[in-house]
Amino acid sequence: MSPARAVAIAVVFVWLGMVLAISFLEAPLKFRAPNVTLQIGLGIGRLVFRALNAVEVVLAVVILLATIARPPPAVVAAALAVAFAMLALQIGAVRPRLTRRSDQVLAGLDAPRSRGHYVYIGLEAIKVLALAAAGILLLST
Template sequence: MLAGVSFLATPAKFLAPSLTLPVALDVGRHTFAIFNKIEWLLAVAALLVVLLSRPRSGIAIAGCLIVALFVALDATWLLPVLDQRVGLIIAGRQPPASNLHNVYIGIEVAKLFVLAVISFVIGRRLASK
């Protein structure tokens, strides 16, 4: 889901010549609001599954906690600030220059990396059984 929403569907939307920037941004903010709620559910579910599986190392638990921290940062700080910026653009105003979008991309890349590490650790454990 993370790769599909953040790295495929979202950039592709901006390639559609018939979609204006304000409309694309409005669709994006609604998409990411819903996606963040789903990420919360998946982060909690993943942590429960990992805890119930009694992992031998703390890598999977730490990874799940790191992902949950990233999701919390998105929900409580980054998405609200980005939503304000989108609101300004939709209203026809230009927000001040900011690196917040790059911060969001960095967090998404970090989430993807941590999820890959968790998958590798769990997959290796399952393969050794």
């Protein structure tokens, strides 16, 4: 296995672990903590997901650079492309709408419940499956 392939595998699994830990563990649990109001939870969530998405972009670039010299098989490239596309949709399409709603809630307005969170979670689930597939397939090539 080449060093670049080893880096790609490691980064894919680090990315997968971060998404699982933050999106599917930290995010829902923070609202169950004592004295965490909707406003505090939204404030924390905005910071955490902005940081997560920034790190995800860096990890995606590292994976891309690690696979340029020796492109992976098409099925791996497809799985990675799905993960990259889900991240792009989350950052470019869903997060701006969620930010507008959280701005309203943080300003004290009674904003209607957003379906954007469900879209974000759906994209996150697809990204998790794509990263898991890419990592497993990279290990087997």
